[in-house]
Amino acid sequence: MRLSPDEMIFWQHGFLKLNGTIVFTWALMFVLAVGSKLITRNLSTELERSRWQNLLEIVVTGIEKQIEDVGLRHPKKYIGFLGTLFLFVALASLCTVIPGYEPPTGSLSTTAALALCVLVAVPFFGIEEQGLGGYLKSYIEPTVIMLPFNIISELSRTLALAVRLFGNMMSGTMILAILLTITPFIFPIAMSALGLLTGMVQAYIFSILAAVYIAAATRGRKPRPEPAQDIKA
Numbered sequence: 001m002r003l004s005p006d007e008m009i010f011w012q013h014g015f016l017k018l019n020g021t022i023v024f025t026w027a028l029m030f031v032l033a034v035g036s037k038l039i040t041r042n043l044s045t046e047l048e049r050s051r052w053q054n055l056l057e058i059v060v061t062g063i064e065k066q067i068e069d070v071g072l073r074h075p076k077k078y079i080g081f082l083g084t085l086f087l088f089v090a091l092a093s094l095c096t097v098i099p100g101y102e103p104p105t106g107s108l109s110t111t112a113a114l115a116l117c118v119l120v121a122v123p124f125f126g127i128e129e130q131g132l133g134g135y136l137k138s139y140i141e142p143t144v145i146m147l148p149f150n151i152i153s154e155l156s157r158t159l160a161l162a163v164r165l166f167g168n169m170m171s172g173t174m175i176l177a178i179l180l181t182i183t184p185f186i187f188p189i190a191m192s193a194l195g196l197l198t199g200m201v202q203a204y205i206f207s208i209l210a211a212v213y214i215a216a217a218t219r220g221r222k223p224r225p226e227p228a229q230d231i232k233a
Contacts, residue, residue, distance in 0.1 A: 004021075004102075004106050004107050004108075005019065005020030005021045005024055005102040005103070005104055005106055005107055006019050006020065006021050006107050006109070007019075007020075008020030008102065010023055020102055020104075021104045021107040021109060021110055024092075024101065024102065024103070024104045025104040025110060028088060028091055028092055028095070028104065029088075031091065032084070032087055032088065032091065039052075039056065043056075060079070063075075063079060063082075063083055063086075064076065064079055066208070066211075067079060067082060067211055070208065070211040070212055070215050071211075071212070071215035071216075071219065072211060072214065072215050072218065073218075077125075078125065078211065078214060081117075081121055081210075082207050082210055082211050082214075083207075085114065085117070085118075085203075085206060085207050085210055086203050086204065086206070086207040087203075088114075088203075089105060089114070089165070089199070089202060089203035089206055089207075090199065090200055090203035092104055092105045092199070093105070093196060093198070093199020093200060093202070093203065094196060094199065094200075096196065096199070097196075103199070105165060105166070105199075105202075106166075107166075108162065108163075108166045111161075111162040111163075111165040111166040112162040112166075114161070114162070114165065114206070115158045115159070115161040115162035115165075116158065118158065118161060118209075118210045118213060119154070119155075119158040121210070121214060122154070122213050122214055122216075122217045123135060123217065125214050125217060125218050126138075126214075126217030126218050128218075129217075129218035130218065135217065138150075138217075139151065157213065161206070161209060161210075165202060165206055
């Protein structure tokens with residue numbers, strides 16, 4: 001059993017390789033793109049709506065409520081990015097029931113790419129909300145001495161996102177591989193079911209952490225309240 005889809009090579013010419021990580025990643029993106037197109041093709045704005053549309057609206061409303069609870073004031077602005085992160089990680093885990101499939105999130109390159117997406121999205125939404133000057137000002141608050149520490153914090157939390165997702169996704173695969181060598185018939189089935197649950201939890205945690213980072217970047221500094229003045233009679 002392979003521990004990483006990077007070890008699955010479909011085509012190679014010199015230093016160019018087409019491995020399982022690339023193939024499964026693009027396959028998942030294709031499924032998400034086609035699936036979203038098929039699901040939303042017959043949406044109605046009339047009072048009479050199908051049960052599937054009502055279910056879809058309940059799910060979307062629930063996601064928006066989760067984003068708003070994190071601290072983002074306009075959840076509709078961020079649901080496209082955060083929802084895509086969640087669906088990609090969740091679908092990567094759910095498809096493990098397909099024979100021959102290995103989740104691309106089991107590769108550090110994929111988790112690093114997802115973390116880099118968050119790294120780019122944080123200043124993007126921060127500048128959009130506060131302006132370039134307001135966002136850059138947050139790096140020197142409360143004093144200029146904090147500038148290098150804030151920059152290191154941005155980079156370190158991106159690395160932590162990648163390593164956390166990679167470690168959590170790989171841990172289930174490694175345990176399953178060990179159990180396959182010891183008890184190849186009983187425990188792997190239970191561990192596979194547990195892996196599906198773990199994947200969904202990791203998709204939720206990754207999306208929530210991304211929302212928290214964006215909320216911290218878009219939250220403007222509130223002015224200090226002025227002291228009340230005594231009213232002279």
